Amino acid sequence: MLVTLKKIINELGENQAVPAFNVYGYEDAKVILDVASSLRAPAVLMTNRDAVMHMGSRNLCNLLKSISEDYDIPICIHLDHAKSMEEIEEAIKSGYTSVMYDGSSLPINENIENTYRIVQFAKKYNVSVEGEIGSVGYSDPSIKIQGEYTDVEEAKIFYNETGVDILAVAVGTLHRMTGQEAVINYELLNNIEKKLDVPLVIHGSTGVKDHDLTKLSHTSVKKVNIGTAIRMKFGESLKSQFETDEFDRIKLFKKPMKDIEGVILEKYKLLGFKKTFY
Numbered sequence: 243m244l245v246t247l248k249k250i251i252n253e254l255g256e257n258q259a260v261p262a263f264n265v266y267g268y269e270d271a272k273v274i275l276d277v278a279s280s281l282r283a284p285a286v287l288m289t290n291r292d293a294v295m296h297m298g299s300r301n302l303c304n305l306l307k308s309i310s311e312d313y314d315i316p317i318c319i320h321l322d323h324a325k326s327m328e329e330i331e332e333a334i335k336s337g338y339t340s341v342m343y344d345g346s347s348l349p350i351n352e353n354i355e356n357t358y359r360i361v362q363f364a365k366k367y368n369v370s371v372e373g374e375i376g377s378v379g380y381s382d383p384s385i386k387i388q389g390e391y392t393d394v395e396e397a398k399i400f401y402n403e404t405g406v407d408i409l410a411v412a413v414g415t416l417h418r419m420t421g422q423e424a425v426i427n428y429e430l431l432n433n434i435e436k437k438l439d440v441p442l443v444i445h446g447s448t449g450v451k452d453h454d455l456t457k458l459s460h461t462s463v464k465k466v467n468i469g470t471a472i473r474m475k476f477g478e479s480l481k482s483q484f485e486t487d488e489f490d491r492i493k494l495f496k497k498p499m500k501d502i503e504g505v506i507l508e509k510y511k512l513l514g515f516k517k518t519f520y
């Protein structure tokens with residue numbers, strides 16, 4: 243059933259964080275929901291700017307809503323990194339149950355003002371809002387967004403004045419890392435936890451080492467964004483078949499769908515979801 247991100251987070255067990263996976267279509271969404279369902283775990287299907295530019299948020303949302311109807315686990319459809327009220331409005335009216343407004347590159351007052359307006363709007367539709375303070379940069383040099391650690395005092399002001407449901411912080415990860423090389427600044431994370439009573443989100447978590455994922459799930463971090471790990475596995479698996487004569491996309495997608503299953507399951511396990519049989 244479709245639920246808000248807030249509901250998923252409120253119902254997490256001790257030492258669990260929900261992985262939020264970027265999805266691009268039917269194939270990855272279905273495998274994520276199959277794995278989540280086998281664990282009786284909640285799922286967050288997240289669409290990033292590339293997917294929205296490719297398909298439009300209304301099309302994406304309708305597809306994901308429809309697939310979700312086949313599952314009886316809590317599922318959240320989340321819009322990642324929206325930069326304007328217009329994008330947020332379109333997504334919410336299409337049926338997203340959670341949105342992220344990313345004003346992290348703006349001066350803090352503007353970020354606060356815009357995020358506050360979005361929180362007020364989203365409330366009317368019972369949609370969760372994630373904000374960002376500090377900035378998670380990109381390891382891809384073509385994307386000119388500088389990373390900047392979250393400042394604890396700024397985070398406190400931002401949270402108090404916007405009332406977001408969940409807060410993305412920058413504590414050492416970068417988007418689009420292809421290796422697990424991020425160095426998490428736990429001292430900063432602990433300071434944020436001490437000062438703010440709000441669930442936190444880590445972006446760029448493909449770059450987080452396995453043991454750090456587990457360690458993070460024991461903190462206030464309640465959502466861990468993962469995109470590149472699945473995209474890499476899917477793409478490599480697809481490419482490995484290019485020497486064959488096969489041209490049918492449905493047949494070509496079978497192997498990548500099978501291959502990403504293990505990556506998804508592993509991330510769930512590291513974040514505190516054990517296999518349950520029922």
Ligand SMILES: [Zn+2]
Nearest residue numbers: 417445446467
């Ligand atoms: Zn992100």
